[in-house]
Amino acid sequence: MQPRAPAMDLTEARTPPPTRPPPSRRPAPRFLRPQLLLSWLLLVAAVALWTYALPRVGFRAMGDYGLLDRFPAAFYAALALLTCGFLVALRRAGTAPWWPAAYCVTLLVALKAPPAVLYDSVRYPWASKHDAVVNQLLLSGELRPNGALSGNMSAYEQWPGFFTLTGGLVRAFGVDSAAAFLNWAPIALGLLLMPVLVLIYRTFTEDWRLVWTAVWIFQLANWVGQDYLSPQGFAYLLHLSVIAVVLRHFVRPGSAGRLRDRSFLDPASAAVPPPTGTRQRAVGVAVLAPLILAVNASHQLTPVMLCVSLFALTLTRRYRNYGLLAVAALIMLAWDLTMGRPLFLETLGTLRDSLGRLTQNSRAGYAGELTGPGPELAGQANVLMVLAVAALAGAALLLRRGLVRAALPLLLVSLAPVPLFVVNDYGGEMLFRVYLFGLPGAAFFAAAALVPAAGSPRGARRPVRRRARALTLHGALPLALLVLLAGFLPSYYGKEKMYYTPPAETALVTRAIDRAPHGALILATTGSFPQALHRYDQVGHWFFAEQELPENERMLADPARHLADGIPPGTDAYVILTRTQDIYAAGEGLLPPGGFATLRERLTASPLFATVEEHPYGIVLHYQPATEGDRP
Amino acid sequence: MTLDHLRLRVPLALAGWGAVAATALPGGSPPRWVPVVLFVCFGPGLALLLPQRGTLRPAARIEAVALAAPLSLSLAVTVSTGLFLVRGFSATAFLVTLAALTTVAAALPGLPLPAATRGAVGGGGR
Numbered sequence: 001m002q003p004r005a006p007a008m009d010l011t012e013a014r015t016p017p018p019t020r021p022p023p024s025r026r027p028a029p030r031f032l033r034p035q036l037l038l039s040w041l042l043l044v045a046a047v048a049l050w051t052y053a054l055p056r057v058g059f060r061a062m063g064d065y066g067l068l069d070r071f072p073a074a075f076y077a078a079l080a081l082l083t084c085g086f087l088v089a090l091r092r093a094g095t096a097p098w099w100p101a102a103y104c105v106t107l108l109v110a111l112k113a114p115p116a117v118l119y120d121s122v123r124y125p126w127a128s129k130h131d132a133v134v135n136q137l138l139l140s141g142e143l144r145p146n147g148a149l150s151g152n153m154s155a156y157e158q159w160p161g162f163f164t165l166t167g168g169l170v171r172a173f174g175v176d177s178a179a180a181f182l183n184w185a186p187i188a189l190g191l192l193l194m195p196v197l198v199l200i201y202r203t204f205t206e207d208w209r210l211v212w213t214a215v216w217i218f219q220l221a222n223w224v225g226q227d228y229l230s231p232q233g234f235a236y237l238l239h240l241s242v243i244a245v246v247l248r249h250f251v252r253p254g255s256a257g258r259l260r261d262r263s264f265l266d267p268a269s270a271a272v273p274p275p276t277g278t279r280q281r282a283v284g285v286a287v288l289a290p291l292i293l294a295v296n297a298s299h300q301l302t303p304v305m306l307c308v309s310l311f312a313l314t315l316t317r318r319y320r321n322y323g324l325l326a327v328a329a330l331i332m333l334a335w336d337l338t339m340g341r342p343l344f345l346e347t348l349g350t351l352r353d354s355l356g357r358l359t360q361n362s363r364a365g366y367a368g369e370l371t372g373p374g375p376e377l378a379g380q381a382n383v384l385m386v387l388a389v390a391a392l393a394g395a396a397l398l399l400r401r402g403l404v405r406a407a408l409p410l411l412l413v414s415l416a417p418v419p420l421f422v423v424n425d426y427g428g429e430m431l432f433r434v435y436l437f438g439l440p441g442a443a444f445f446a447a448a449a450l451v452p453a454a455g456s457p458r459g460a461r462r463p464v465r466r467r468a469r470a471l472t473l474h475g476a477l478p479l480a481l482l483v484l485l486a487g488f489l490p491s492y493y494g495k496e497k498m499y500y501t502p503p504a505e506t507a508l509v510t511r512a513i514d515r516a517p518h519g520a521l522i523l524a525t526t527g528s529f530p531q532a533l534h535r536y537d538q539v540g541h542w543f544f545a546e547q548e549l550p551e552n553e554r555m556l557a558d559p560a561r562h563l564a565d566g567i568p569p570g571t572d573a574y575v576i577l578t579r580t581q582d583i584y585a586a587g588e589g590l591l592p593p594g595g596f597a598t599l600r601e602r603l604t605a606s607p608l609f610a611t612v613e614e615h616p617y618g619i620v621l622h623y624q625p626a627t628e629g630d631r632p
Numbered sequence: 633m634t635l636d637h638l639r640l641r642v643p644l645a646l647a648g649w650g651a652v653a654a655t656a657l658p659g660g661s662p663p664r665w666v667p668v669v670l671f672v673c674f675g676p677g678l679a680l681l682l683p684q685r686g687t688l689r690p691a692a693r694i695e696a697v698a699l700a701a702p703l704s705l706s707l708a709v710t711v712s713t714g715l716f717l718v719r720g721f722s723a724t725a726f727l728v729t730l731a732a733l734t735t736v737a738a739a740l741p742g743l744p745l746p747a748a749t750r751g752a753v754g755g756g757g758r
Contacts, residue, residue, distance in 0.1 A: 142719045164712035164721070165705065171723035172651070172668045174659020192673070195698035202694065234705070241702035248695070249745060280744075287743050294706035297713050 035092060039099050042085030043106060049078035050110050059118050059500055064373040066496030067114070068489060075114075082107055083481050086216060090451075093208040100212035101194075107219050108190040111488065112227075116183040121501050123183050125530045125580050127228050128506075131178045132533040134166045140537070145339050153536045158340040161297030162231035178229060185229035190219070193237050199244045201444055204407040207268040207454065213477070214447035220484040221389050221439055221446075223382070223491035224432045232433070235302035238295045240440060242288055243309060243413055249284045250324065251275045255317040259406060266402030267453040272318065285324050292328050296335040300343065303332040305417050305437050312416035316409055369549075369589040378494030385487040386435065392446035392480065400448050407444065414441025450477040498528070498584045505578050505617045506530040512576050512613065512620040513539060521573040523563060523623075525596065528584040529576075542566065545590045552591055559599050560606030567623060575603060578618035637683065644679040645738035647671050648731025655723055668727070676730055677703035679737035681745070695745065707733060 053075035062070055082103060089099035115123040122128045133156045137143070145158040156163060166178050175181070197218060201211040227233040253275035258264045260272065276284065296303045307328050313319035336344040370379040397404055397411075404411060417437040421430060452469040509531040513522060518538050525545035527533070533541070544563060545552050555562045567573045582596040591599070600619060603609050609621040651671035657664040677700030682688070688696065711729045715721040 137716065141716070141721055143713075143716045160716065161709040161713050164716045165709045167716075167721070168708065168712040168723065168726040169669070169672065172655055172672070172727055173665040174655065174657075174661075174723075175665075180660065192701045195694065196702065199694060199698040202691075238702050238706060241699060244698065245745070283744055287745065290706045290710060291702055294709040297709050 035088065039085060039089045039092075039096075042081050042088060043102060046078045046081040046085060046110070047106065049074045049081065053078060054114060054117060057114060057118060059115075059496075060502070062497045062500065064497075065377065065490075065494060066374045066499075067493040068374070068377075068496075071114075071489075071493075079107075079110060079485055080482070082110060083478070083485060086212075087478055087481070090209050090212060093212055097208045097212065100208070100216075104194060104212060104215045104219065105191065107216065108194070109187060111219065111492070112186040112190065115496075115500070116187060119183055119500060121503050121506055122179050122530060124225070124228050124499050125501055125528045125532065125584070127182055127230070128179070128530045129527070129533040130163070130166075130229055130231075131182060132531070132536055133163050134170060134178045136537055137163055138167045138170065143339075146342060147537070153533065155300065155340075155343045158343055159231060159296075159298060159300050159335075160339075161294055162234045162299065165234075165298075166229070182229045185233065186227040189227045189233050189237060190222075193240065196237065196240045196244050197440060197443075200240065200247060200410065200440060202270065203244070203247045203273060204270055204410055204444070205268045205403070205448075206270045207451065209454075210268055210444075210447050210451045213451050214444040216481065217389070217392075217446050217484060218439060218443035220481070220488045221385060221443055222436075223385060223488050224436050225492070226432060226436050231299040232302065235295050235299035236436065238291050238298070239302050239306050239309075239437075242291050242295070242306060245284065245288055245291075246310065246313065246319065246321070246324065247409060248273050249276055250281055250321050251318050252320060253277065255320070257317070259318075264402065265406050266400055268448075268451075269403050269406035272406070281321060281323070285327050288324070289327065289331070292331050296331050297339075300336075300340060301433060303328070303335070304420070305433070307332060308420065309413045309416045309437075312412040313409055315412060319409055370587060371589045371593070372587050374490075374494045374497060375587040377490045381487050381490040381494060385484070385491055388480075388484060388487065389439075389442050389446050392449045393442045394445075396445040396448035400445075400453075403448050403453075404445070407441075410441045410444060414438040446480075450480050495587055498580065498587050501530045501578075501580045502617060504615070505580060508613065508615060508618045508620065509576055509578060510534055512574060515612070516574050517572055519572070521567060521571045523567075523573055523575040525577065525581045525585050525599070526588075526590060529578050529580040540571075545585055547590075549589060549592070552595065556591070556595055556598055556602075559602050560608045563603075564608050564623070564625070567625075569625075571623075573623035574612070575609060575621040575623070576618065577603070577621075579616075641679075641683055641738045644675065644682065645735040647675045647679075648727065648734045651675070652724065652727045652731055655727065671727075671734075672704065672708050672730065674700045674704055676707045676734045676737060677701060677705075679734045680743050682742060683738060683740070684742040692745075 053072045056072045057067065057075065058070040059067060086100060086103040086107070089096070089103050093100050122131065133153070137157075137160065143157050143160055143164075145154065145160075147154050147157065169181075170176075170178050173180070194215060197215050198211055201214050205211060226236070251273050255275065256272040262271075292303075292306065295306055307325065310321075310325045310328055314322060314325055370376050415438065417434045420434060450472060452472050509529060513531065513534045516522060516535075516539050519540075521540045521542060522532075523542050523544055524532060525543065527541065527543045527546070532543075544555070544566065563573075563575065577596070577600050585591040585596055586593065603621055604611060604614075604619065608624055608626060610624050612620040612622050614620075647667075648671055651668045654664045654667040678696065680703055681696040681700060684692070708726075708730060711733070712721065712726055715725055715729070
């Protein structure tokens with residue numbers, strides 16, 4: 001990657017040319033020159049501090065604040081140093097874009113690698129569901145999209161692309177299961193996503209400082225936790241790749257109009273990509289077809305997001321490509337009506353009910369309120385992060401109208417998924433998905449608010465504007481990056497107690513489900529515990545507390561009777577209650593304070609349930625149906 | 633075809649077979665999974681994008697780097713899902729199919745994306 005002529009910082013631009021050293025003195029080696037020295041010194045120092053801090057993270061004894069109070073001070077210092085180093089490297093981004101790139105990669109690893117390096121179990125209990133799906137596929141060796149599995153697990157065989165790929169990797173690596181590499185997914189996906197983001201941002205700006213600041217902000221704002229080993233994380237990468245190709249290679253001839261006029265644009269704007277003829281665009285569609293097919297094979301929602309985004313692009317003259325939109329829609333429809341038919345038809349049936357229920361569809365997660373210091377802090381940080389990024393992006397929309405004109409397609413693509421709130425709540429996850437799909441654009445515009453254009457000749461002559469620019473670059477930018485960093489940490493690690501499961505608990509669940517006969521029913525408060533879906537093709541599931549809090553409060557009055565009434569007659573049923581469920585149910589507000597302990601106590605005391613195995617971290621109970629004479 | 637082209641195409645064509653050979657090593661060892669993951673993530677995509685007439689311009693190089701993984705993984709998804717659908721899945725079938733596709737792609741001209749053919753889009757190209 002050879003950078004073009006630098007978009008110079010104003011302060012740099014006015015720096016007098018360096019004086020020639022006296023002939024007797026040898027010039028310092030290049031890597032010891034002040035700015036370069038600072039660039040690599042800060043990077044090395046941050047990496048050293050992070051490496052020192054990592055073994056000292058007390059993740060096995062997490063308290064109310066998850067990992068936040070378990071990270072040693074050196075960890076926070078490392079992140080602060082990385083931010084400082086990035087700001088230093090940014091000043092030379094035009095001539096040496098590899099330095100901010102190195103900082104962005106290091107930030108990704110520093111932020112998201114601790115669980116991958118430290119944990120001896122799968123992060124996010126629900127991620128083990130994906131491990132179970134891969135194991136199941138490898139065991140059966142076939143796809144059964146029409147199989148009626150409990151808990152809608154058939155959906156995973158209707159959109160199996162990501163799981164078959166992971167299965168291929170598991171076998172090719174020669175490991176037991178995807179759990180061996182599962183925790184590394186955020187880093188792998190983040191690394192693959194970074195050049196795609198750069199590609200998108202470079203389409204709209206020539207200023208490398210803006211590009212890398214947007215990538216940096218994207219990393220900090222990507223706390224939403226959708227980048228674990230999951231179909232959505234993978235399909236997101238493919239989705240953005242399609243968008244990148246479209247933005248760069250699908251400009252219609254004669255559509256740029258005034259956008260070819262530099263005076264109409266922001267100094268940092270890139271010129272509109274050269275137009276492509278019908279034949280070139282047809283070739284482009286052929287190149288994109290495998291990507292679009294893979295998006296459809298992997299995930300049910302992302303193709304909808306992709307079609308909506310492509311539709312939004314057709315609203316501009318530049319990207320009015322109905323052919324591409326039609327191809328994307330046809331591939332989606334073909335998949336939905338063949339492999340995905342059962343769930344597609346079921347979703348269509350429920351659409352009428354969910355259509356237009358805006359407040360319901362935009363809720364996050366299940367019904368409860370976040371409870372406990374860590375989850376509450378995480379919830380507040382989430383909201384503040386969204387508001388901060390939106391405010392910064394909004395400021396850019398007002399202040400950098402020239403850039404917005406050029407980058408209008410990116411704005412449209414980012415806003416396109418918002419109307420999906422009207423359609424469906426997607427199991428309480430629509431809010432997170434819409435946020436994630438809007439993030440590339442939001443990060444770009446947020447960066448635009450913080451990195452003023454370097455070389456505006458008109459503006460540069462006005463001292464007030466010059467001062468405002470310097471203040472933004474040297475004051476607002478560092479401050480905003482530190483604030484976003486401070487927001488990322490509770491957003492991503494504040495609920496960590498829910499996400500880390502000691503291996504003994506995982507072993508207990510695996511043992512209990514292995515013990516259950518074919519056709520048995522597994523009962524648990526929630527599905528958020530490790531190995532919850534182990535052998536999901538052979539046993540059924542009832543996560544009985546995944547409902548509104550008042551219903552759970554009624555259930556707690558006599559949980560044994562509530563469960564006994566819900567278990568179909570003649571079913572062999574096991575109740576598994578674990579520490580992770582307790583933390584999740586309390587943190588997400590599914591159960592009232594102390595509710596889980598009450599539940600465990602009452603079920604253990606009930607004659608309807610016999611204890612099979614009991615540990616401090618979990619209990620397994622076997623349902624003993626009462627005979628007619630026993631019933632009150 | 634010049635020597636430079638061969639220097640690029642031959643390693644690309646052989647990468648997949650190297651990954652197939654690596655599966656003979658002990659399961660889970662880095663000498664096994666590193667070549668496999670590099671090939672599955674980048675091999676087919678680079679074989680499709682890199683072989684172009686002349687040297688790639690900077691914009692096209694960024695594009696090749698960014699799109700190699702998504703293209704490779706898309707092909708890997710199609711191959712693995714296809715193998716499961718015909719009940720013919722195995723690690724060898726998966727890697728051999730991808731390796732064969734990569735070898736063929738390395739022998740053919742690169743995908744004619746405009747940035748690759750004329751280097752017109754992006755910073756360095758203008």
